[in-house]
Amino acid sequence: MKTFIKVTEIWIPDKERTQLELGSGLYGGLQDFKAASEQQQFAYNEGLPGKAWAAGHPIVLTKFEHSYFKRTAAAKKAGLTCGIAIPVFSGDFLMAVVVFLCGDDDEHAGAIEVWCNNPVFASTLNVMDGYYGTRQHFEAISRQLNMPKGQGLAGLAWATGMPILIDDISKAATFIRASDAQQAGISMGIGIPVSDTLRQTYIMTFLSAKATPIAKRIQIWIPDPQGKQLICQQGYSKNSNDLAKIFETITVDKGVGAIGRVWLTGMPVISGNHDPSGYNPELDNLSSMLALPVIAKGRLKAIVSFLF
Amino acid sequence: MNMLNVLLIESDPDNTLLENSLNGYGFKCLKTQYSPMFLALIKEITPDIIIFNLDTPSKKLLTDLQTIHQQSALPVLMFASDGNVDTINQAIKANVSAYIVDGLEHKRINSLINVAIARFKYQQSLNNALEEACAKLEDRKQIDRAKAILIKTQNFTEDEAYHTLRKLAMDRNITLGEMAKNVIAMSELFK
Numbered sequence: 001m002k003t004f005i006k007v008t009e010i011w012i013p014d015k016e017r018t019q020l021e022l023g024s025g026l027y028g029g030l031q032d033f034k035a036a037s038e039q040q041q042f043a044y045n046e047g048l049p050g051k052a053w054a055a056g057h058p059i060v061l062t063k064f065e066h067s068y069f070k071r072t073a074a075a076k077k078a079g080l081t082c083g084i085a086i087p088v089f090s091g092d093f094l095m096a097v098v099v100f101l102c103g104d105d106d107e108h109a110g111a112i113e114v115w116c117n118n119p120v121f122a123s124t125l126n127v128m129d130g131y132y133g134t135r136q137h138f139e140a141i142s143r144q145l146n147m148p149k150g151q152g153l154a155g156l157a158w159a160t161g162m163p164i165l166i167d168d169i170s171k172a173a174t175f176i177r178a179s180d181a182q183q184a185g186i187s188m189g190i191g192i193p194v195s196d197t198l199r200q201t202y203i204m205t206f207l208s209a210k211a212t213p214i215a216k217r218i219q220i221w222i223p224d225p226q227g228k229q230l231i232c233q234q235g236y237s238k239n240s241n242d243l244a245k246i247f248e249t250i251t252v253d254k255g256v257g258a259i260g261r262v263w264l265t266g267m268p269v270i271s272g273n274h275d276p277s278g279y280n281p282e283l284d285n286l287s288s289m290l291a292l293p294v295i296a297k298g299r300l301k302a303i304v305s306f307l308f
Numbered sequence: 309m310n311m312l313n314v315l316l317i318e319s320d321p322d323n324t325l326l327e328n329s330l331n332g333y334g335f336k337c338l339k340t341q342y343s344p345m346f347l348a349l350i351k352e353i354t355p356d357i358i359i360f361n362l363d364t365p366s367k368k369l370l371t372d373l374q375t376i377h378q379q380s381a382l383p384v385l386m387f388a389s390d391g392n393v394d395t396i397n398q399a400i401k402a403n404v405s406a407y408i409v410d411g412l413e414h415k416r417i418n419s420l421i422n423v424a425i426a427r428f429k430y431q432q433s434l435n436n437a438l439e440e441a442c443a444k445l446e447d448r449k450q451i452d453r454a455k456a457i458l459i460k461t462q463n464f465t466e467d468e469a470y471h472t473l474r475k476l477a478m479d480r481n482i483t484l485g486e487m488a489k490n491v492i493a494m495s496e497l498f499k
Contacts, residue, residue, distance in 0.1 A: 242475075242479060243490055243491065246458070246472070247461070247495070247497075249462070250462075250498070252498075257498045258497060271496070271497050271498070271499065285490045285493060286490075286494055286497065287497075288497070289497040307497065
Protein backbone atom coordinates (compact mmCIF):
# COMPACT_ATOMS: atom_id res chain seq x y z
CA MET A 1 0.00 0.00 0.00
CA LYS A 2 1.72 3.18 -1.17
CA THR A 3 0.94 6.14 1.02
CA PHE A 4 0.49 9.78 0.08
CA ILE A 5 2.97 10.82 2.76
CA LYS A 6 6.46 9.50 2.00
CA VAL A 7 8.50 11.14 4.75
CA THR A 8 7.57 12.33 8.23
CA GLU A 9 9.90 14.38 10.39
CA ILE A 10 9.84 16.08 13.77
CA TRP A 11 12.15 19.09 14.08
CA ILE A 12 12.77 20.36 17.59
CA PRO A 13 14.48 23.50 18.90
CA ASP A 14 18.05 23.00 20.12
CA LYS A 15 19.15 23.90 23.67
CA GLU A 16 19.73 27.57 22.78
CA ARG A 17 16.41 27.66 20.90
CA THR A 18 18.10 29.30 17.93
CA GLN A 19 18.03 26.34 15.55
CA LEU A 20 15.75 23.45 14.72
CA GLU A 21 17.40 20.03 14.67
CA LEU A 22 16.03 16.69 13.58
CA GLY A 23 14.30 14.96 16.49
CA SER A 24 13.21 11.87 14.62
CA GLY A 25 11.95 10.87 11.23
CA LEU A 26 10.36 8.15 9.15
CA TYR A 27 11.95 7.82 5.75
CA GLY A 28 10.92 4.35 4.55
CA GLY A 29 13.52 3.35 1.99
CA LEU A 30 14.71 6.93 1.34
CA GLN A 31 17.95 6.51 3.24
CA ASP A 32 19.96 9.04 1.22
CA PHE A 33 17.37 11.69 2.00
CA LYS A 34 17.51 10.66 5.65
CA ALA A 35 21.29 11.09 5.64
CA ALA A 36 20.93 14.53 4.06
CA SER A 37 18.34 15.51 6.68
CA GLU A 38 20.45 14.36 9.62
CA GLN A 39 23.15 16.86 8.59
CA GLN A 40 20.67 19.72 8.44
CA GLN A 41 19.71 22.39 10.96
CA PHE A 42 17.32 25.27 10.39
CA ALA A 43 17.49 28.73 11.91
CA TYR A 44 14.35 30.77 12.59
CA ASN A 45 12.73 31.57 9.22
CA GLU A 46 15.16 29.27 7.37
CA GLY A 47 14.07 26.36 5.22
CA LEU A 48 10.60 24.81 5.43
CA PRO A 49 10.62 24.05 9.20
CA GLY A 50 12.16 27.45 10.00
CA LYS A 51 9.57 29.27 7.87
CA ALA A 52 6.72 27.48 9.69
CA TRP A 53 8.31 28.43 13.03
CA ALA A 54 8.50 32.09 11.99
CA ALA A 55 5.05 32.18 10.39
CA GLY A 56 3.42 30.49 13.39
CA HIS A 57 1.09 28.52 11.15
CA PRO A 58 1.24 25.57 8.75
CA ILE A 59 2.94 26.08 5.39
CA VAL A 60 2.57 24.10 2.19
CA LEU A 61 5.45 24.29 -0.26
CA THR A 62 4.46 22.88 -3.63
CA LYS A 63 7.73 23.40 -5.49
CA PHE A 64 11.19 22.91 -4.03
CA GLU A 65 13.31 24.19 -6.92
CA HIS A 66 14.26 27.88 -6.67
CA SER A 67 12.55 28.06 -3.28
CA TYR A 68 13.75 28.40 0.31
CA PHE A 69 13.72 24.58 0.66
CA LYS A 70 17.22 23.52 1.71
CA ARG A 71 17.36 19.88 0.68
CA THR A 72 16.21 20.25 -2.93
CA ALA A 73 18.82 18.01 -4.58
CA ALA A 74 18.29 15.16 -2.11
CA ALA A 75 14.50 15.55 -2.33
CA LYS A 76 14.59 15.47 -6.12
CA LYS A 77 16.67 12.29 -6.05
CA ALA A 78 14.16 10.75 -3.62
CA GLY A 79 11.17 11.75 -5.76
CA LEU A 80 9.82 14.18 -3.17
CA THR A 81 8.15 17.24 -4.59
CA CYS A 82 5.96 18.78 -1.94
CA GLY A 83 6.32 19.63 1.72
CA ILE A 84 4.02 20.59 4.55
CA ALA A 85 5.31 22.01 7.82
CA ILE A 86 3.07 22.21 10.88
CA PRO A 87 4.39 24.10 13.90
CA VAL A 88 3.21 22.82 17.27
CA PHE A 89 3.00 25.60 19.86
CA SER A 90 2.16 25.70 23.51
CA GLY A 91 1.10 29.33 23.73
CA ASP A 92 3.98 31.24 22.09
CA PHE A 93 6.44 28.48 22.92
CA LEU A 94 7.39 26.33 19.94
CA MET A 95 7.39 22.66 20.89
CA ALA A 96 8.25 21.18 17.50
CA VAL A 97 7.67 21.43 13.78
CA VAL A 98 6.20 18.39 12.03
CA VAL A 99 7.12 18.06 8.37
CA PHE A 100 5.39 15.82 5.86
CA LEU A 101 6.95 15.29 2.45
CA CYS A 102 5.04 13.81 -0.47
CA GLY A 103 5.86 12.51 -3.91
CA ASP A 104 4.27 13.54 -7.14
CA ASP A 105 3.75 10.58 -9.43
CA ASP A 106 0.81 9.79 -11.66
CA GLU A 107 -0.75 7.48 -9.08
CA HIS A 108 -0.96 10.31 -6.59
CA ALA A 109 -4.49 11.55 -6.08
CA GLY A 110 -5.08 13.83 -3.19
CA ALA A 111 -4.73 17.25 -1.72
CA ILE A 112 -3.32 18.91 1.35
CA GLU A 113 -4.79 22.25 2.34
CA VAL A 114 -4.31 24.92 4.97
CA TRP A 115 -7.52 26.80 5.69
CA CYS A 116 -7.66 30.00 7.68
CA ASN A 117 -10.47 32.32 8.63
CA ASN A 118 -11.14 35.37 6.56
CA PRO A 119 -10.40 38.55 8.55
CA VAL A 120 -13.33 40.29 6.79
CA PHE A 121 -15.89 37.54 7.02
CA ALA A 122 -14.87 36.22 10.42
CA SER A 123 -16.97 33.09 10.31
CA THR A 124 -15.73 31.65 7.02
CA LEU A 125 -12.59 29.80 6.06
CA ASN A 126 -10.61 30.03 2.85
CA VAL A 127 -7.77 27.98 1.43
CA MET A 128 -4.62 29.85 2.35
CA ASP A 129 -2.19 27.30 1.00
CA GLY A 130 -2.67 24.01 -0.77
CA TYR A 131 -1.13 21.19 -2.72
CA TYR A 132 -3.35 19.49 -5.26
CA GLY A 133 -0.90 17.71 -7.55
CA THR A 134 -2.52 17.37 -10.95
CA ARG A 135 -6.06 18.01 -9.63
CA GLN A 136 -6.21 21.52 -11.07
CA HIS A 137 -10.00 21.67 -11.42
CA PHE A 138 -10.46 20.60 -7.81
CA GLU A 139 -7.87 23.20 -6.78
CA ALA A 140 -9.71 25.97 -8.64
CA ILE A 141 -13.03 25.02 -6.99
CA SER A 142 -11.42 24.78 -3.55
CA ARG A 143 -9.63 28.12 -3.74
CA GLN A 144 -12.89 29.92 -4.59
CA LEU A 145 -14.79 28.50 -1.63
CA ASN A 146 -15.85 30.43 1.45
CA MET A 147 -16.33 27.65 3.96
CA PRO A 148 -18.78 28.62 6.74
CA LYS A 149 -17.97 27.58 10.28
CA GLY A 150 -19.60 24.22 10.96
CA GLN A 151 -19.79 23.16 7.34
CA GLY A 152 -17.54 20.98 5.27
CA LEU A 153 -14.52 19.17 6.62
CA ALA A 154 -12.56 22.29 7.56
CA GLY A 155 -15.62 24.12 8.90
CA LEU A 156 -16.59 21.18 11.10
CA ALA A 157 -13.05 20.88 12.47
CA TRP A 158 -13.16 24.60 13.26
CA ALA A 159 -16.58 24.48 14.92
CA THR A 160 -15.81 21.47 17.07
CA GLY A 161 -12.12 22.19 17.66
CA MET A 162 -11.63 18.50 17.03
CA PRO A 163 -10.10 16.44 14.23
CA ILE A 164 -12.77 15.18 11.85
CA LEU A 165 -12.26 12.09 9.69
CA ILE A 166 -14.70 11.39 6.88
CA ASP A 167 -14.57 8.11 4.99
CA ASP A 168 -16.22 7.89 1.56
CA ILE A 169 -16.07 11.64 1.35
CA SER A 170 -17.58 11.82 -2.13
CA LYS A 171 -20.89 10.61 -0.70
CA ALA A 172 -20.78 12.53 2.57
CA ALA A 173 -23.52 15.15 2.92
CA THR A 174 -21.28 17.17 5.22
CA PHE A 175 -18.54 17.53 2.60
CA ILE A 176 -19.38 20.53 0.43
CA ARG A 177 -17.09 19.54 -2.45
CA ALA A 178 -18.34 15.93 -2.60
CA SER A 179 -19.01 15.71 -6.34
CA ASP A 180 -15.79 17.57 -7.20
CA ALA A 181 -13.88 15.25 -4.90
CA GLN A 182 -15.41 12.25 -6.63
CA GLN A 183 -14.28 13.59 -9.99
CA ALA A 184 -10.79 14.12 -8.58
CA GLY A 185 -10.70 10.54 -7.26
CA ILE A 186 -10.64 11.68 -3.64
CA SER A 187 -12.31 9.28 -1.25
CA MET A 188 -11.27 10.17 2.28
CA GLY A 189 -10.41 13.26 4.25
CA ILE A 190 -9.30 14.39 7.66
CA GLY A 191 -9.47 17.92 9.01
CA ILE A 192 -7.23 18.87 11.93
CA PRO A 193 -7.36 22.15 13.85
CA VAL A 194 -3.74 23.17 14.29
CA SER A 195 -3.95 26.65 15.69
CA ASP A 196 -6.79 28.66 17.15
CA THR A 197 -5.98 32.04 18.60
CA LEU A 198 -8.42 34.85 19.26
CA ARG A 199 -7.98 36.30 15.80
CA GLN A 200 -6.84 33.52 13.56
CA THR A 201 -7.75 29.89 13.06
CA TYR A 202 -5.84 27.38 10.96
CA ILE A 203 -7.21 24.02 9.87
CA MET A 204 -5.25 21.39 7.96
CA THR A 205 -7.13 19.07 5.65
CA PHE A 206 -5.64 15.94 4.13
CA LEU A 207 -7.67 14.48 1.27
CA SER A 208 -6.63 11.27 -0.42
CA ALA A 209 -7.61 8.57 -2.84
CA LYS A 210 -8.02 4.88 -2.04
CA ALA A 211 -4.94 3.92 -4.05
CA THR A 212 -2.68 6.30 -2.12
CA PRO A 213 -4.09 6.83 1.37
CA ILE A 214 -2.48 9.52 3.51
CA ALA A 215 -1.07 6.89 5.84
CA LYS A 216 -1.64 3.14 6.21
CA ARG A 217 -3.97 3.91 9.10
CA ILE A 218 -5.17 7.02 10.90
CA GLN A 219 -6.49 7.07 14.45
CA ILE A 220 -8.12 9.79 16.51
CA TRP A 221 -7.59 9.47 20.28
CA ILE A 222 -9.62 11.64 22.65
CA PRO A 223 -9.78 12.02 26.45
CA ASP A 224 -12.65 10.13 28.08
CA PRO A 225 -15.45 12.19 29.71
CA GLN A 226 -13.58 12.17 33.04
CA GLY A 227 -10.38 13.31 31.32
CA LYS A 228 -8.49 10.46 32.93
CA GLN A 229 -7.68 8.25 29.98
CA LEU A 230 -7.47 8.46 26.23
CA ILE A 231 -9.70 6.28 24.11
CA CYS A 232 -9.59 5.68 20.40
CA GLN A 233 -12.60 7.44 18.91
CA GLN A 234 -11.96 6.42 15.31
CA GLY A 235 -9.57 4.33 13.29
CA TYR A 236 -9.45 4.28 9.53
CA SER A 237 -7.52 2.44 6.88
CA LYS A 238 -8.14 1.52 3.28
CA ASN A 239 -8.51 -2.15 4.18
CA SER A 240 -10.04 -3.47 7.36
CA ASN A 241 -7.31 -4.14 9.91
CA ASP A 242 -8.40 -6.41 12.77
CA LEU A 243 -5.02 -6.22 14.48
CA ALA A 244 -5.16 -2.41 14.62
CA LYS A 245 -8.74 -2.64 15.91
CA ILE A 246 -7.57 -4.82 18.80
CA PHE A 247 -5.06 -2.19 19.85
CA GLU A 248 -7.69 0.53 19.47
CA THR A 249 -9.68 -1.02 22.31
CA ILE A 250 -6.95 -0.19 24.82
CA THR A 251 -7.16 2.89 27.03
CA VAL A 252 -4.14 5.12 27.45
CA ASP A 253 -3.02 6.70 30.71
CA LYS A 254 -1.25 10.05 30.74
CA GLY A 255 2.48 9.57 30.30
CA VAL A 256 2.21 5.87 29.49
CA GLY A 257 3.31 4.70 26.06
CA ALA A 258 3.83 6.84 22.97
CA ILE A 259 0.28 8.23 22.89
CA GLY A 260 0.36 8.85 26.66
CA ARG A 261 3.65 10.76 26.32
CA VAL A 262 2.12 13.03 23.68
CA TRP A 263 -0.71 13.75 26.11
CA LEU A 264 1.70 14.50 28.96
CA THR A 265 4.20 16.63 27.06
CA GLY A 266 2.19 18.12 24.20
CA MET A 267 5.05 17.05 21.93
CA PRO A 268 4.50 15.07 18.74
CA VAL A 269 6.11 11.63 18.85
CA ILE A 270 7.40 9.19 16.26
CA SER A 271 7.52 5.61 17.46
CA GLY A 272 8.16 2.14 16.12
CA ASN A 273 10.58 0.69 13.67
CA HIS A 274 12.87 3.22 11.95
CA ASP A 275 14.81 0.47 10.25
CA PRO A 276 14.16 0.54 6.48
CA SER A 277 14.43 -3.27 6.27
CA GLY A 278 11.36 -3.50 8.51
CA TYR A 279 9.28 -1.24 6.30
CA ASN A 280 7.43 -2.47 3.25
CA PRO A 281 5.03 0.03 1.69
CA GLU A 282 3.22 -2.78 -0.11
CA LEU A 283 2.22 -4.57 3.09
CA ASP A 284 -0.63 -3.80 5.46
CA ASN A 285 1.53 -4.28 8.55
CA LEU A 286 2.02 -1.17 10.64
CA SER A 287 5.53 -0.59 11.88
CA SER A 288 5.79 3.12 12.66
CA MET A 289 3.64 5.96 13.87
CA LEU A 290 3.49 9.74 14.15
CA ALA A 291 1.25 10.96 16.95
CA LEU A 292 0.27 14.62 16.58
CA PRO A 293 -1.38 16.50 19.46
CA VAL A 294 -4.35 18.78 18.86
CA ILE A 295 -4.09 21.46 21.54
CA ALA A 296 -6.49 24.33 22.18
CA LYS A 297 -6.03 26.88 24.94
CA GLY A 298 -3.32 24.80 26.55
CA ARG A 299 -5.48 21.66 26.80
CA LEU A 300 -5.16 18.51 24.77
CA LYS A 301 -8.29 17.99 22.71
CA ALA A 302 -7.18 14.95 20.76
CA ILE A 303 -4.25 13.08 19.30
CA VAL A 304 -4.16 12.15 15.64
CA SER A 305 -1.89 9.22 14.89
CA PHE A 306 -0.66 8.46 11.40
CA LEU A 307 0.46 4.84 11.13
CA PHE A 308 2.83 3.66 8.39
CA MET B 309 32.32 -38.58 -18.17
CA ASN B 310 32.40 -35.97 -15.36
CA MET B 311 30.90 -32.66 -16.39
CA LEU B 312 31.63 -30.83 -13.15
CA ASN B 313 33.23 -27.41 -13.49
CA VAL B 314 36.35 -27.36 -11.36
CA LEU B 315 38.21 -24.22 -10.41
CA LEU B 316 41.77 -25.29 -9.66
CA ILE B 317 43.88 -22.89 -7.63
CA GLU B 318 47.55 -23.85 -7.94
CA SER B 319 50.28 -22.13 -5.96
CA ASP B 320 52.80 -23.27 -8.59
CA PRO B 321 51.50 -22.48 -12.08
CA ASP B 322 54.09 -24.78 -13.67
CA ASN B 323 52.73 -27.79 -11.79
CA THR B 324 50.41 -29.59 -14.22
CA LEU B 325 50.02 -32.87 -12.36
CA LEU B 326 46.64 -32.13 -10.79
CA GLU B 327 45.33 -30.31 -13.84
CA ASN B 328 46.19 -33.27 -16.07
CA SER B 329 44.57 -35.69 -13.64
CA LEU B 330 41.37 -33.67 -13.55
CA ASN B 331 41.28 -33.41 -17.33
CA GLY B 332 41.96 -37.11 -17.48
CA TYR B 333 38.93 -37.85 -15.32
CA GLY B 334 36.85 -35.66 -17.62
CA PHE B 335 36.35 -32.63 -15.38
CA LYS B 336 36.05 -29.21 -16.99
CA CYS B 337 38.99 -27.55 -15.30
CA LEU B 338 40.04 -23.92 -15.11
CA LYS B 339 43.46 -23.41 -13.52
CA THR B 340 44.62 -20.18 -11.99
CA GLN B 341 46.61 -18.77 -9.08
CA TYR B 342 45.06 -17.30 -5.96
CA SER B 343 44.72 -13.52 -6.40
CA PRO B 344 42.73 -10.57 -5.04
CA MET B 345 40.27 -11.27 -7.88
CA PHE B 346 39.44 -14.69 -6.40
CA LEU B 347 35.94 -13.79 -5.15
CA ALA B 348 35.03 -11.98 -8.35
CA LEU B 349 36.23 -14.99 -10.38
CA ILE B 350 34.02 -17.37 -8.37
CA LYS B 351 31.04 -15.12 -8.96
CA GLU B 352 31.75 -15.03 -12.68
CA ILE B 353 32.43 -18.68 -13.46
CA THR B 354 30.27 -20.31 -10.73
CA PRO B 355 32.28 -23.54 -10.42
CA ASP B 356 30.81 -26.74 -8.98
CA ILE B 357 33.86 -27.31 -6.77
CA ILE B 358 37.06 -25.46 -5.88
CA ILE B 359 40.28 -27.42 -5.53
CA PHE B 360 43.41 -25.91 -4.01
CA ASN B 361 46.91 -27.21 -4.32
CA LEU B 362 49.21 -25.21 -2.05
CA ASP B 363 51.64 -25.32 0.85
CA THR B 364 49.41 -23.70 3.42
CA PRO B 365 46.26 -21.54 3.19
CA SER B 366 46.81 -17.86 4.00
CA LYS B 367 44.55 -15.99 6.41
CA LYS B 368 43.18 -13.95 3.52
CA LEU B 369 42.31 -17.11 1.62
CA LEU B 370 40.48 -18.57 4.65
CA THR B 371 38.55 -15.31 5.03
CA ASP B 372 37.61 -15.45 1.34
CA LEU B 373 36.39 -19.03 1.79
CA GLN B 374 34.14 -17.95 4.63
CA THR B 375 32.75 -15.17 2.45
CA ILE B 376 32.05 -17.68 -0.33
CA HIS B 377 30.30 -19.95 2.15
CA GLN B 378 28.04 -17.10 3.30
CA GLN B 379 27.23 -15.92 -0.22
CA SER B 380 26.96 -19.16 -2.17
CA ALA B 381 28.39 -22.24 -0.52
CA LEU B 382 30.57 -24.58 -2.59
CA PRO B 383 32.46 -27.84 -1.97
CA VAL B 384 36.15 -27.05 -1.34
CA LEU B 385 38.91 -29.64 -1.59
CA MET B 386 42.32 -28.55 -0.37
CA PHE B 387 45.63 -30.34 -1.00
CA ALA B 388 48.32 -28.88 1.26
CA SER B 389 51.67 -29.78 2.68
CA ASP B 390 51.02 -28.02 6.02
CA GLY B 391 49.78 -30.70 8.43
CA ASN B 392 49.73 -28.45 11.48
CA VAL B 393 46.62 -29.08 13.60
CA ASP B 394 45.90 -25.36 13.95
CA THR B 395 45.98 -24.91 10.19
CA ILE B 396 43.67 -27.90 9.71
CA ASN B 397 41.24 -26.54 12.30
CA GLN B 398 41.24 -23.12 10.66
CA ALA B 399 40.60 -24.69 7.26
CA ILE B 400 37.69 -26.72 8.58
CA LYS B 401 36.27 -23.60 10.26
CA ALA B 402 36.50 -21.87 6.88
CA ASN B 403 34.24 -24.64 5.55
CA VAL B 404 36.85 -26.61 3.61
CA SER B 405 35.08 -29.90 2.84
CA ALA B 406 38.22 -32.04 2.71
CA TYR B 407 41.78 -31.11 3.70
CA ILE B 408 44.37 -33.55 2.37
CA VAL B 409 47.96 -33.40 3.62
CA ASP B 410 50.58 -34.61 1.17
CA GLY B 411 48.06 -36.88 -0.49
CA LEU B 412 48.05 -35.84 -4.10
CA GLU B 413 47.87 -39.08 -6.09
CA HIS B 414 46.26 -39.42 -9.47
CA LYS B 415 44.32 -42.60 -8.61
CA ARG B 416 42.78 -41.02 -5.45
CA ILE B 417 41.66 -37.72 -6.95
CA ASN B 418 38.26 -38.80 -8.25
CA SER B 419 37.27 -40.42 -4.95
CA LEU B 420 38.58 -37.46 -2.94
CA ILE B 421 36.42 -35.14 -5.02
CA ASN B 422 33.43 -37.41 -4.38
CA VAL B 423 34.21 -37.40 -0.64
CA ALA B 424 34.45 -33.58 -0.61
CA ILE B 425 31.14 -33.22 -2.44
CA ALA B 426 29.41 -35.79 -0.20
CA ARG B 427 30.80 -34.11 2.94
CA PHE B 428 29.71 -30.71 1.62
CA LYS B 429 26.16 -31.93 0.92
CA TYR B 430 25.90 -33.55 4.33
CA GLN B 431 27.21 -30.40 6.03
CA GLN B 432 24.73 -28.31 4.06
CA SER B 433 21.83 -30.54 5.12
CA LEU B 434 22.95 -30.17 8.75
CA ASN B 435 23.21 -26.39 8.34
CA ASN B 436 19.73 -26.24 6.78
CA ALA B 437 18.28 -28.34 9.58
CA LEU B 438 19.96 -26.11 12.15
CA GLU B 439 18.64 -22.96 10.47
CA GLU B 440 15.16 -24.43 10.32
CA ALA B 441 15.28 -25.38 14.00
CA CYS B 442 16.54 -21.90 14.94
CA ALA B 443 13.79 -20.27 12.87
CA LYS B 444 11.16 -22.47 14.55
CA LEU B 445 12.56 -21.62 17.96
CA GLU B 446 12.56 -17.92 17.09
CA ASP B 447 8.95 -18.22 15.82
CA ARG B 448 8.02 -19.94 19.07
CA LYS B 449 9.55 -17.09 21.08
CA GLN B 450 7.77 -14.46 18.96
CA ILE B 451 4.45 -16.29 19.30
CA ASP B 452 4.84 -16.48 23.08
CA ARG B 453 5.71 -12.77 23.18
CA ALA B 454 2.72 -11.85 21.01
CA LYS B 455 0.44 -13.99 23.18
CA ALA B 456 1.76 -12.25 26.29
CA ILE B 457 1.01 -8.86 24.70
CA LEU B 458 -2.56 -9.89 23.88
CA ILE B 459 -3.06 -11.34 27.37
CA LYS B 460 -1.80 -8.10 28.96
CA THR B 461 -3.60 -5.57 26.74
CA GLN B 462 -6.84 -7.45 26.14
CA ASN B 463 -7.13 -9.45 29.36
CA PHE B 464 -7.26 -12.61 27.25
CA THR B 465 -6.63 -16.08 28.59
CA GLU B 466 -3.71 -17.89 26.98
CA ASP B 467 -6.15 -19.88 24.84
CA GLU B 468 -7.98 -16.77 23.69
CA ALA B 469 -4.69 -15.07 22.86
CA TYR B 470 -3.57 -18.06 20.79
CA HIS B 471 -6.89 -18.36 18.93
CA THR B 472 -6.92 -14.61 18.20
CA LEU B 473 -3.39 -14.80 16.88
CA ARG B 474 -4.26 -17.80 14.73
CA LYS B 475 -7.39 -16.15 13.33
CA LEU B 476 -5.47 -12.96 12.48
CA ALA B 477 -2.82 -15.06 10.72
CA MET B 478 -5.41 -17.05 8.80
CA ASP B 479 -7.29 -13.91 7.72
CA ARG B 480 -4.07 -12.48 6.34
CA ASN B 481 -2.87 -15.78 4.94
CA ILE B 482 0.45 -15.55 6.75
CA THR B 483 2.22 -17.82 9.24
CA LEU B 484 1.66 -17.63 12.96
CA GLY B 485 5.26 -16.45 13.39
CA GLU B 486 4.80 -13.60 10.90
CA MET B 487 1.56 -12.58 12.57
CA ALA B 488 3.28 -12.62 15.95
CA LYS B 489 5.90 -10.22 14.55
CA ASN B 490 3.08 -7.90 13.41
CA VAL B 491 1.50 -7.95 16.87
CA ILE B 492 4.86 -7.17 18.48
CA ALA B 493 5.51 -4.35 15.98
CA MET B 494 2.07 -2.92 16.65
CA SER B 495 2.61 -3.00 20.41
CA GLU B 496 6.00 -1.31 19.96
CA LEU B 497 4.18 1.65 18.41
CA PHE B 498 2.28 2.26 21.62
CA LYS B 499 5.24 1.69 23.95
